[in-house]
Amino acid sequence: MTEESDDILTRLPARLKEARRAQGLSLEAVANLSGVSRSMVSQIERGESSPTIATLWNLTRALQVDFAGLLEEGSAAEQIEVLRSAEVPSIDNMGQGCRIRILSPPEEAGGHEVYDIHFKEGGSLRSQPHARGSHEQLTVLEGEVSVESGAAFETVAQGDTARYPADVPHAIVAKDGPARVFLIVKSGSDAMTGRR
Template sequence: MTATAARATTSVMTDTTDDILTLLPARLKEARRAQGLSLEAVANLSGVSRSMVSQIERGESSPTIATLWNLTRALQVDFAGLLEASETVDRIDVLRARDVPVIDSKAAQCTIAILSPPEDVGGHEVYDISFAAGGALISQPHAPGTREQLTVLEGTVVLTSGTAEDRLSPGDTARYAADVSHAIAAPDGAARVFLIVKNS
């Protein structure tokens, strides 16, 4: 093989490897969601730690062949097929209003609509919360590093995070630590907030 041919072959191999590494995170995440599995469930089935599965899905870590083999077995997908290029299909996943899971908390005097998919529990959670007058959602500390972002849609709420406290009006957005005791209260009347929970 000539030097030029060798360089060309190396370039093709590098490009192919780069393509695989680019496709892999999205393919693994798609396969997990298709099975309706959480990160924790995949970790338990594969023997790969939850944090490692999360890092691989985010493209922050490249799995060894052994790790990838364990993941594909847990996800019941074909090892080779997972890495094959496929046509991109435009798609919109819609959660219709009638299908939104809603928790009615009598104790907290609020209803919590869960907008994020089940597999995102413990990762990136999204909620639409409506409070009756005097309602309060009091939460114990979440996992270390967890943060929340809250936007007030209607009414006024009082937000506490640890020893910090603030009053928020419609359109206000607060970002705060949720790995300490925290609470959202509507002491002045009915209120509605949009809440994002981000676990590290």
């Protein structure tokens, strides 16, 4: 290993622990949020175990911290963060016949989220209401989808954009073949401030 990678591994445990404490989370809470076992989180924080990239990604999402920021010496004033296509995290077990690629950074979770969703023919993503005041904006990149928001229903074709409330049950369904959409989820102000 290089001197630089050794330095990163030296900083990582303390940075993760600081991030957890800043959020006021216990080891158990981080384990529940991240899917990483409590004992593994503890070992990583003590510097007894080096996390895989996947484990580190899950921890940064749970802690709502910047993945790169944990590893860097200091923040550069000018930089371009690139997440290569093969590195973009994806979810395959939500919805039916769809693959969700997460384009927004982990620290945006629960605030302003961006997704690239690929649907197989007949694929669907049905969602329970998000926080009060939440909205979604969907642009169809390929194919055609139907969008449902509460009792409202619209067909949205390639190149079209739909904006709709997401604080009611809502769904996106591929029509007559595969489809691909770009989805932005914006949580309501009540969700951001913690008000009910």
